[in-house]
Amino acid sequence: MNHEATVELLSRFLDGEVTPGERQRVEEWLAESHEVREIYEGLGRVRGSLGRLAETxxxxxxxxxxxxxxxxxxxxxxxxxxxxxxxxxxxxxPGLLTPFAVVLALAAMLYVLANGLARFERAREPVYVTAPDTRIVAGRQLSRHGGRWVEAGLDPARLDEAARIVVAAADAAEWARQRPELAPLVELGTVVVELDGEVVVLVFESAVASGRPANEP
Amino acid sequence: MTALAAEAVRHDRELVARHAYGDPEAFDEVYARFSGLVFQIARRMSGDDALAEDLSQEIFLRIFRHLRGYQGRSSLKTWVYRVAINCCRSRLARRSRRERAFVAVEEGRLERVPSAAEGPQGRLRRREAAETVGRALNRLPLAFREAVVLRDVCGLSYEEIATVAGVRLGTVRSRIARGRDRLRLELERGSS
Structure with missing residues (x-):
């Protein structure tokens, strides 16, 4: 053990700040070593003298x-x-300010919590996505695409080879009478549907000429 | 915390609350309770009566300014010790830089320390020895002086010193031991 460690242990021994093991070790040193005893007595004299300093x-x-x-x-x-x-x-x-501050903090927390929950609830509401450009007419689901109504499920590649049938305004009523199942389509203007396995573009000039909005028959 | 300690802390808090409310008698009570302690620390840390007076005034001024901030986490006495030690540190660190050269000249003039067992006038000599140790104390580095004063002059426990000085327990043990050892060596050198 070096000098510093020895002195520290002796100093603590002097103050009774040692463990039982340390106490035993110091007592053995004191019994065996004259040098350790001298250091210990010197430390004791210093402590005693400091304690005797006149308290002014x-x-x-x-x-x-x-x-x-x-x-x-x-x-x-x-x-x-x-x-x-x-x-x-x-x-x-124990004045008023501390409880007041606590109440204020709690109120603020409740407000934030409630406000946050309301926002959360709003966020959870289902989004109703309306599709005004989709409708079922004459038993067919039609969607609006670039100024014409296209039947759902048609292969886009087949649109290019579709036959084009133009129904003049004067013939519209007759056409509707002959094909009553398709009569409601007359109001839509241009419609792409599948008829008898063929993709057909029907152009009803009466509706196109009237300038009626395609989705407002 | 024992019931007695809790009662003491409650009393301390009341005293501080009265001071914060502007009751001048509260600070008078603080002065009456701690003036001896403050002056003793200032005197032993500075080693000079005039400077100790000055330091004591500074310490009480700091106490007056900051007493409202006392939270009651330790006893008021410990808090006062801390203020006093901090004040001494800042003031004496400035002084020690200025006076280092002077102290170096004084180094060679150590008084002879008589042994306690020396002659029939042992009592008188012990008192003289104490004063000699007191003077040697002034030559210790501040950190060691602080630890030794708080332990051997003020009688604080190691834990209390750690709280007051704001250092770990191991540091306190080491500083007390090294401070005492330096004093021992100085005194032995002086007596040989």
Missing amino acids: APPAHLGELVRRRVALEGEATGLWGRVEGRLRSWTAG
Whole structure:
């Protein structure tokens, strides 16, 4: 053990700040080593002398000096110091400010929580995606694509080879009478449907000429 | 915390609340309770009566300014010790830089320390020895002086010193031991 560690242990032994094991080790050292005993006695003399240092009472005028300086300090802090003092005294002791602050904090937390939940609830509402450009007419589901109605499920590749049938305005009523199952299509303008296994583009000039919005038959 | 300690802390808090509320008698009570302790630390840390007076005023001014901030986590006494030690540290660190050269000249003039068993006037000599140790104390580095003063002059426990000085228990043990050892060596050198 080096000198510093030895001195530290002896110093703690002097103060009774050792474990039983350390105590035993120090007692053995003291019994065996003259050098350790000298160090220990020297440390003891130092401690004893420090403890015997005369406890001098503060000079009588010190209190007056302190009071004067404190009074000057008090004047310097002025009104704000007094206000601050009041505020601090409320927070230091069991005053009103602390419970008030706790209540305020709880209220704020509740508000944030409730507001957050409301937003969350709003977010959970189902989104109703309306599809105004899709409708079922004459038993066929039709979607609006670039100014014409196209039957759902048609292969886009077949649109290019589709036959085009133009029904003049004057013939529309007759056409509708002959194909009553397709009569409602007359109102739609241009419609792409599958008829008898063929993709057909039907152009009803009566509806196209009237300028009626395609989805407002 | 024992019931007695809890009662003491409650009383301390009340005292602080009164001070914060502007009751001048509260600070008078603080002064009455701690002036001896503060002056003793200032005197032993500075080794100079006039400087100790000055330091004591500074310490009480700090106490007056910051007493409202006392939270009651430790006893008011421990808190006062901490303020006093911090004040001494900052003031004496400035002084020690200025006076290092002077102290170096004084190094060679160590008084002879009589043994306790020396002659019939042992009591008087022990007192002289104490004063000699007191003077040697002034030559210790601040950190060691602080630990030794708090332990051997003020009688604080190792744990209390750790709280007051804001250091770990191991550091406290080491500083006390090294401080005492340096004093021992200085005194032995002086007596040889």
